[in-house]
Amino acid sequence: MAIERELFAKMVDFVQNCIDGIMIGAAYGLLAIGFTIIFGVMRRLNLSFGPSIMLGAFFGTWAFLTLNAAPWMVLAITIAGTVITGIYVERLCFWAIRRDATIASMVSSFAIWMQLDEVAILMLPGRTYPFPEMFVSGGLNFGPFFVRAEHLVTLLVTILMVVGIRLLLYRTTFGLALRAVSESSDAAKYMGINPSRITFLAFILVSLIGGVAGYLLLATDQQVTPYFGLWVTFKGLIAMMLGGMGSIPGAIIGGLVLGIIETQTQWYLGNAFKDMSAYVVLFLALVLRPGGLLGQGIAERQDLAFRRV
């Protein structure tokens, strides 16, 4: 009996870790969707995605600290700040640079990252600031398992947003145009679609998603630092690469896998291995299965090569 009970307790730990991982992973999935949409539409990497969310969150924190804003206002300000910063990044690093200069856009978005970091530090000098809690707090017990209310909200909002994005992409003209530009921006142009307008709108959409994801993550942690930008960019990138680029289900699965790997290693191997494990899995995944879990990157590339031959 004692052994059985011990085994049961271990199983409970494992399942509890999986639950926590899925909750955190849902937010990672949203970040990965942001990366995947932008990469799909532009074939260029926006390193400033995380920092623009960070700056939006700093606007929210600033309003919270100086104007004593309510949680819903902080949410609104965070999203608005992220969208404005996103538009700034898009105009300067992507719209203004030739479409084929992919590396230039990436480096430019990195330069703007440095700029956004400094703006955040000038606005709120110091390292760590409190971020207001969500509307709900506390937790729920399901048998032996415990779920934080913030995590539950994160999961629900993620599901709602994924359904919304899915509908937007497959049921609206904008979604059709966006998918057409992802497929081939030249062909889309001949069909009367303006790729730079679609890119601009995609950037706004992605900033909205990013702002919500950033708010959910920060309201769960209840603190914000300038390092949040770096953190978001790399979590989003890892989740996107794990799932495979250019696929929304892939982004979600990548996010969930990343969340579960992180919580499991943190529980069994300790904090030092939490980040390490994500990179090890990502490296192995890239070397062994370069297209990602659901992606078609490599097949696509070879296809392109054959067409050129």
Added chain:
Amino acid sequence: MSDYVVSVVSNMGMIAFIALSAYILLVIGEISFGQQAYFGIGAYISGVLTAMWGWPLWLAMVLGCAVAGSAALIIGSLTLRLSGIYFAIATLSFAEMIRLGLLSVHVQVEIDGELVGPEGAEGFGDIRWIFENDVTPFEFMTVIYVLLVGVLTILFWVERSRLGTVIRMVGSDPLLAQAQGIDVVFYRLLATVFAGIIAGLGGSLYAHFATYIEPNVFNVMLGVHSLAYGLIGGLGTAVGPLIGVGLDIGFLEGVRVFQGYRMIAFGGLVAVLLIFMPRGILDEERVHRIKRWLERS
């Protein structure tokens, strides 16, 4: 020269090595976010050899470069199939694995009643070779620049030879290069290993100049900066990355007017520069024109 100027100029020289290493990969057509790993490997290996085992500096540096080059060979062959963003993220995760791994390396020995060696996140201090051998900062700066000129000479020589043409061709169109009978895999690995060795060289110099290193020095910011230097300065010639380094470190340290706003000014400057010159100040076309102009006059 004042101590301050010497330290800034030395810093520029050492960062130039990793910028050149990122530049070589850009020329072969790949974006690497992970050159800081080889820089860190060079720093740690050579630091351990001189501080803990008492090796002479030149031998420690040779071994540091060799280990960095071997690591580049292994990672290069594992990532041969990858390109573009896949390659960038694979190198990034390798570099982060090295950095996070170094955080949990605790190897210390007692030398003259003091503990010396890498101590995880606490860092690795007391790499005292330049004090023990009475090398002044100015002399060490000279060593850095002699080595840098050596590396540049090799790069210029390669650029003028058939090898340089082949490498630029692999970089601009690997498929076409393959169709011309060029062994793409071989040249890619060659460039990767050479880039690793150069970064390792810079790192081993850095460890002895700074006398203190910690894993977080070799974070992804260092790698992305070195990548940016090549693109700011231009991808047409090996002088490009040096211009980038000079602009960044020289500008940051030199212009005091922007104190507190310097990243805003510098970030904006780079973004605007890249709009008008997407392949940097000295891109291939401009380098070609300058060469023709030099030949005519």
